[in-house]
Amino acid sequence: MAKSKAEKPTGSCNCIDQVNAQLRGSNAKLSQGLQIDFKTGKSSMSPPMLVAEKIDSKIKKRLPSLLCSFCPFCGSKYPE
Numbered sequence: 001m002a003k004s005k006a007e008k009p010t011g012s013c014n015c016i017d018q019v020n021a022q023l024r025g026s027n028a029k030l031s032q033g034l035q036i037d038f039k040t041g042k043s044s045m046s047p048p049m050l051v052a053e054k055i056d057s058k059i060k061k062r063l064p065s066l067l068c069s070f071c072p073f074c075g076s077k078y079p080e
């Protein structure tokens with residue numbers, strides 16, 4: 001079982017892991033993207049993303065994803 005493990009976005013907290021572990025029972029996980037550092041070529045998970053809602057549901061346009069700058073669970077700042 002060689003599951004490629006992407007590095008966490010932060011060294012300061014592991015709330016995301018803990019929340020994901022709790023959500024697993026509901027077949028759910030937090031929205032995260034994969035970030036690639038072009039200098040090192042390393043991939044890491046992005047901070048969690050907020051889900052935007054459409055104001056006018058008739059407009060068919062992709063919603064932007066909003067990255068959190070701080071941990072939504074404990075308030076730790078994520079690195080830039």
Ligand SMILES: [Zn+2]
Nearest residue numbers: 013015071074
């Ligand atoms: Zn946290």
